[in-house]
Amino acid sequence: AQTVTQSQPEMSVQEAETVTLSCTYDTSENNYYLFWYKQPPSRQMILVIRQEAYKQQNATENRFSVNFQKAAKSFSLKISDSQLGDTAMYFCALKWAYKYIFGTGTRLKVLA
Amino acid sequence: DTAVSQTPKYLVTQMGNDKSIKCEQNLGHDTMYWYKQDSKKFLKIMFSYNNKELIINETVPNRFSPKSPDKAHLNLHINSLELGDSAVYFCASSSDREWNTGELFFGEGSRLTVL
Known part of the structure; x- marks a missing residue:
């Protein structure tokens, strides 16, 4: 069975600092994708970054980057230069075929 | 134009009632989903x-019935609402x-409160 685990229910970081959110997953599929989604208090789900499992290079989107360790089935999200607007729930997600599953989320608070 | 739109965004109703939530996407996507987010x-x-x-039907009570009249619409009908159905x-x-990585595009969510 496929699973996604986020072991940090809550985290906080000072504005302008760097924070890393952890995610591990388990799948027997060869072809899959990994995502980080952000859900601010407005409750809208927003894609932060995606990673194709067949790509070895870690994805980067501006201040957001991932550390994808395929053998370890680990997919952590690094947020650099944290901003107050980064305060949100962050969900790690695994996609294979037509199915997506999400981790339980990490609530991130950026402190002024 | 909103890519994925849901109506209504808020719904408050009594236990035992039947309600529907509508969803439409204008992205030309082939696959649509319903997710439940609890408290x-x-x-x-x-x-x-x-x-x-229908390609995925998780262990959802049969009081929940999805309907897809065309590939741009996926509606959710819920019969005999229970307190535990309260969610977004x-x-x-x-x-x-093939050329897409299958990013999920979400609607804004519909908050259902069952009293």
């Missing part, structure tokens, strides 16, 4: 349709063509 923010897939065909329901869509 602890856990997102659980309920249903998925691909080209109007998200509609989402994705394209599973």
Whole structure:
């Protein structure tokens, strides 16, 4: 069975600092994708970054980057230069075929 | 134009009632989903349709019935509402063509409160 685990229910970081959110997953599929989604208090789900499992290079989107360790089935999200607007729930997600599953989320608070 | 739109965004109703939530996407996607987000923010897939065909039906009570009149619409009807149905329901869509990575596009969510 496929699973996604986020072991940090809550985290906080000072504005302008760097924070890393952890995610591990388990799948027997060869072809899959990994995502980080952000859900601010407005409750809208927003894609932060995606990673194709067949790509070895870690994805980067501006201040957001991932550390994808395929053998370890680990997919952590690094947020650099944290901003107050980064305060949100962050969900790690695994996609294979037509199915997506999400981790339980990490609530991130950026402190002024 | 909103890519994935859900109506209504808020719904308050009494136990035992029947209610529907509508979803439409204008992205030309083939696959649509319903997710339930509970009070602890856990997102659980309920249903998925691909080209109007049901492809995923998780262990959801049969009081929940999805309907996809065409591939741009996926509606959710709930009969005999119970207190435990209170949640935010998200509609989402994705394209599973080869050149897409299958990002999920979400609606804004519909908060259902059952009294």
